[in-house]
Amino acid sequence: MQNYHHTYEKLGNITAEKNVMVNEHLNKHTYTRLGGKADFFVTPETYEQVQEIVKLANQENLPFTLLGNGSNLIVKDGGIRGIVLNLKQLNSIHTDGTTIVAQSGARIIDTSRTALGERLTGLEFACGIPGSVGGALFMNAGAYGGEIKDVLESTIVVDRAGNLLKLSANELDLDYRTSNIPDNGYIVLEAVFSMKKGNYDEIKAIMDDLTFKRESKQPLEYPSCGSVFKRPPGYFAGKLIQDSGLQGKQIGGAQVSLKHAGFIVNVDESSAKEYIDLIHFVQDTVKEKFDVRLEREVKIIGEDLG
Numbered sequence: 001m002q003n004y005h006h007t008y009e010k011l012g013n014i015t016a017e018k019n020v021m022v023n024e025h026l027n028k029h030t031y032t033r034l035g036g037k038a039d040f041f042v043t044p045e046t047y048e049q050v051q052e053i054v055k056l057a058n059q060e061n062l063p064f065t066l067l068g069n070g071s072n073l074i075v076k077d078g079g080i081r082g083i084v085l086n087l088k089q090l091n092s093i094h095t096d097g098t099t100i101v102a103q104s105g106a107r108i109i110d111t112s113r114t115a116l117g118e119r120l121t122g123l124e125f126a127c128g129i130p131g132s133v134g135g136a137l138f139m140n141a142g143a144y145g146g147e148i149k150d151v152l153e154s155t156i157v158v159d160r161a162g163n164l165l166k167l168s169a170n171e172l173d174l175d176y177r178t179s180n181i182p183d184n185g186y187i188v189l190e191a192v193f194s195m196k197k198g199n200y201d202e203i204k205a206i207m208d209d210l211t212f213k214r215e216s217k218q219p220l221e222y223p224s225c226g227s228v229f230k231r232p233p234g235y236f237a238g239k240l241i242q243d244s245g246l247q248g249k250q251i252g253g254a255q256v257s258l259k260h261a262g263f264i265v266n267v268d269e270s271s272a273k274e275y276i277d278l279i280h281f282v283q284d285t286v287k288e289k290f291d292v293r294l295e296r297e298v299k300i301i302g303e304d305l306g
Contacts, residue, residue: 004039007060011042011083014052019043019089026079026302029086030070031130033223034272035302036079038065045089047156047164047189054187055162057083065301066187068135069107072226077272078303087134090189095120099153100193104134108141111193116207121198122151127207128214130226134188138181139297140174144210149174153194157186164189177230177297219257222265228279229262229294237294238262241282244289251278276300 004022011020020042026035044050057064063082067073087105093114094101100120102111108131112123125146129136137155140148152169159165165186173180181188214220229237241247241261249256253270256278257263264278283294 007040007062007083010056010060011040011053014056015042015044015049019045024084026067026070026075026084029067030073030075030225031223032070032074032225032266032270032272032275034077034266034270034275035075036077036272036305038067038080038084040083041086042083043086043089047090047158050085050087050090050158050187050189051162051164053083053085054158054160058160058162066134068138069105069130069132071130071132072135072139072141072298074225074272074275074298074300076276076300076302077305080302085187087132087187087189098195098197100195101190102133102193103190104132104137104188106133107131108133108136112207115193115195116200116203118195119198119200119203120195121203122146122195123193124203124206124210127210133191137172137188137191138179139177140179142177144213147174147176151193151195153192155188155192156190157181157188160185217260219259219263219265222257222267224257224263224265225298227262228264228282228296228298230297232292232294235290235292236262240286240290240292240294244282244285246282246285249278249281251275251281254278256282272302273304 023037024041027033065080065084067084067086090103091105092103093106095118108126108129112126115123125144129141136148154168238261246256247261248258252274253268254275255267257265287293
């Protein structure tokens with residue numbers, strides 16, 4: 001990229017220089033432990049700084065990418081050009097009666113634990129989802145029969161022009177693992193969840209049960225992007241993959257999990273290319289055997305190695 005120093009200075013004027021990293025390895029920031037370098041990796045501390053960074057990217061015609069906590073994401077080996085924005089420093093969670101206000105960089109797991117502490121019910125399903133609050137809204141995350149749209153009241157976002165907007169949940173078109181957030185280029189800064197008072201022991205029992213189910217069935221001992229594929233209508237992705245004889249199938253360091261066929265795990269320093277090639281192989285095999293095209297739930301971003 002041209003004029004690194006000029007861009008670095010401008011970003012450092014918006015937020016502290018310690019929050020601007022050059023040529024940062026993105027495999028340190030993804031659950032799969034995959035991904036090349038970001039030209040600029042920026043971690044702002046305020047909503048105003050996010051707005052100013054978006055405006056700078058527009059003015060300088062710089063590519064701009066939002067990276068959550070990297071749980072449902074594959075970054076290619078060539079990395080990401082321009083500015084990569086990470087909101088991990090915007091991570092506060094507070095309650096107001098039966099409402100929880102969580103910033104986008106907070107973990108949705110921690111938000112569900114806050115709800116438990118306040119005896120609020122509605123977010124039990126999220127106790128095992130590894131993503132950030134922003135990421136959970138982005139894809140209307142869900143598990144075990146619950147999803148974000150069940151409890152979301154409103155959100156504060158920054159649009160492509162750097163404007164701050166407050167939107168109701170209804171304005172996000174939340175559906176199965178989708179929202180209009182990516183299409184509109186929104187950056188989620190904050191979410192307001194509407195909860196109900198419940199019984200502490202009952203809420204904790206549900207969360208303990210869901211945590212046990214997750215830990216016993218999912219291959220949490222290896223880096224992965226979580227569940228790779230959406231559930232196809234009338235089927236279960238993991239069952240189709242298992243019935244295709246693909247459990248244990250390996251390309252390079254990437255493997256279809258022996259514990260849960262819906263997961264692809266990084267068992268031996270996989271490259272992003274190997275991981276993505278295995279995803280395509282699984283899709284092609286299931287299509288050939290069952291005439292079902294598995295649709296990816298995981299997002300793939302970045303550039304291939306030149």
